[in-house]
Amino acid sequence: MQTDVLVIGSGGAGMYAALAAAREGARVLLVDRSLIGRGGATVMAQMTVAVAVGEEEPDHWEHHLADTLKAGRGLCDPALSQLLCEDGPECIRQMDAWGVGWAQSNGHLAQVHAPGHDRKRCVYVDFLNTGPAVSKTLRARVQRTPEIRRVGDLLVTELAIEDSRCTGAHTVHLPTGEAVPIAAKATIVATGGLTRLYARNSGSLNMGGDGYALALQAGAQLVDMEFVQFFPIGHLAPRLVGMDPIMWDPFRYKLGGRLLNSGMHEFLPEEGRYTSARDLATYAILKEVEAGRGSPHGGAWLSFRHCSEAELRAAFGPVIDRLAANGIDLTRQAIEVAPIAHYHMGGVRVDADMRTGVPHLFAAGEAVGGANGANRLSGNAITEALTFGRRAGQRAAALAKATAMPVVKAQGFNGSRPDLNPAAEIAALQAVMNRDVGPLRSAAGLERALRHVDAPSFELPAPGPGLDPEWIDLHDLSSMRLVARCVARAALARTESRGAHQREDFPQTSDAWQKHQSVSREG
Amino acid sequence: MKASLNIRRSAPERWERYEVPFEPGQTVLDGLRWIRVHHDPGLAIRFSCINANACKECMIQVDGKTVYACTTRLAEREMRLEPLPNKALVKDLVTEIAAPDERL
Numbered sequence: 121m122q123t124d125v126l127v128i129g130s131g132g133a134g135m136y137a138a139l140a141a142a143r144e145g146a147r148v149l150l151v152d153r154s155l156i157g158r159g160g161a162t163v164m165a166q167m168t169v170a171v172a173v174g175e176e177e178p179d180h181w182e183h184h185l186a187d188t189l190k191a192g193r194g195l196c197d198p199a200l201s202q203l204l205c206e207d208g209p210e211c212i213r214q215m216d217a218w219g220v221g222w223a224q225s226n227g228h229l230a231q232v233h234a235p236g237h238d239r240k241r242c243v244y245v246d247f248l249n250t251g252p253a254v255s256k257t258l259r260a261r262v263q264r265t266p267e268i269r270r271v272g273d274l275l276v277t278e279l280a281i282e283d284s285r286c287t288g289a290h291t292v293h294l295p296t297g298e299a300v301p302i303a304a305k306a307t308i309v310a311t312g313g314l315t316r317l318y319a320r321n322s323g324s325l326n327m328g329g330d331g332y333a334l335a336l337q338a339g340a341q342l343v344d345m346e347f348v349q350f351f352p353i354g355h356l357a358p359r360l361v362g363m364d365p366i367m368w369d370p371f372r373y374k375l376g377g378r379l380l381n382s383g384m385h386e387f388l389p390e391e392g393r394y395t396s397a398r399d400l401a402t403y404a405i406l407k408e409v410e411a412g413r414g415s416p417h418g419g420a421w422l423s424f425r426h427c428s429e430a431e432l433r434a435a436f437g438p439v440i441d442r443l444a445a446n447g448i449d450l451t452r453q454a455i456e457v458a459p460i461a462h463y464h465m466g467g468v469r470v471d472a473d474m475r476t477g478v479p480h481l482f483a484a485g486e487a488v489g490g491a492n493g494a495n496r497l498s499g500n501a502i503t504e505a506l507t508f509g510r511r512a513g514q515r516a517a518a519l520a521k522a523t524a525m526p527v528v529k530a531q532g533f534n535g536s537r538p539d540l541n542p543a544a545e546i547a548a549l550q551a552v553m554n555r556d557v558g559p560l561r562s563a564a565g566l567e568r569a570l571r572h573v574d575a576p577s578f579e580l581p582a583p584g585p586g587l588d589p590e591w592i593d594l595h596d597l598s599s600m601r602l603v604a605r606c607v608a609r610a611a612l613a614r615t616e617s618r619g620a621h622q623r624e625d626f627p628q629t630s631d632a633w634q635k636h637q638s639v640s641r642e643g
Numbered sequence: 644m645k646a647s648l649n650i651r652r653s654a655p656e657r658w659e660r661y662e663v664p665f666e667p668g669q670t671v672l673d674g675l676r677w678i679r680v681h682h683d684p685g686l687a688i689r690f691s692c693i694n695a696n697a698c699k700e701c702m703i704q705v706d707g708k709t710v711y712a713c714t715t716r717l718a719e720r721e722m723r724l725e726p727l728p729n730k731a732l733v734k735d736l737v738t739e740i741a742a743p744d745e746r747l
Binding site: 154155156158159163164251252270271272273274293295300324325326358359360361362363364365541542543544547586587588589590593 | 685692700
């Protein structure tokens, strides 16, 4: 296959990039290892999208930028943070014009005050429907754009490189196992983050850090890999089905709620308001558990018992029925919550035009590192996806105009099947990462994790014929181990605590460490 | 507690039964993932969002009814799992559910 612009990944960043590139006149191929617009993180977003549209109270993108830089604990790449904050309003209004259905209040966009923001800045779609609405809106636009060809079930195994320039990608069509080379004048990695490395995570199955492995192997740099954000109040117990584990975030925006230890005491200075930044709340919950004051399943209690049935219904309508179907009545019982891997601040190093260090290779969305430093503000992820997607799409299309179509030849696989169950190995890796490379880290734990993920690497065998789930897991295992090594090594090297990276053996933040670590391929 | 999942497999066509341990509240998708980790990583299932009912990819038939595997609870009995009958079969419980213009 051939295209002007190849977009890998069809979450918010990928779809917005495809639309922006098509608008500039490029022919676009949008591929995803899963179905188009259904996987990734965007579809799972529950509520907030931070943007200085100033509808609820006066605002300016510079205020949003100040809050983003502050939350990033000194490590934001200011040019990337500025792009997010400055272009955010235009993208959010574009989504509004496309009919996403942002919640309204008194004839204007409703905005809520999220932790770490200095004012009411976050738009949303009711009820807990922000992600599905954003995905659906972009999906509909992409479907109506004839310049965009969409192909699902296509797994990119390697970026094609010719004379150190990206010329497209090598892919496998998963239902048949057939190798499909793609020649592209410009390529955008929009594969999202790495939450799948952790046993407890709030992402989709396809968030295994694919894009990091692809970009690294193609010669690009990765930056800030040690900074994995844990969402502090991910659902823990009782078991909930059909609901996203980060659903308590919107509940706290609207209703406050009390975060309590086993003695039913609030251990953060919140007094029933939702004010603590994510890194601080995560740390506080884990410290309560460590001191023996956790909830029965090893987290904290979250209580909305101060709310009446009528208040709950007014705020969350049908969601209250879904909770009832799970046997949960918030007027009577507190639920248990605990930190859950949620987002990755690190990623592919790019400039403000989304260019990686590899010519003709761009990145967008969560796959990019740097905009959020050591800790991401609530609501910045969707804004980042849209603004970075747009910029990457525009720049890739412009570059494609001045580029001749490259040639990419099919590539085979030479490995033989290793004697292991890759599904079991992935589960083992996720358990190790959760235990030793989670929110609280130490040299001993990180070294233990590295011994695990440094397992001998294997060369991928040929897949199929036909759908070959074991081969897909082999691919993912290999790629996840590589990315896990990058995270654990960077975490071991950073001998301080900052934002989402907390070292028990180095609890202080050090001025000497106000700097980035990057990873590149050897040789 | 144990559920018995009787799964219609393909190539070759057959039924395979697995005993799956579970705790109350766990789902059919939890059971299928347990089988892949403990017995057969070759078992083909399609899912993305794991548990959030967001991606709508894990649609299969359980006891003859079309359901999402991620929201159907495991039960202490035999459950019969089959691919969707009205879609082209890819492998085991995976059927071709992508829009025709989004396939290769």
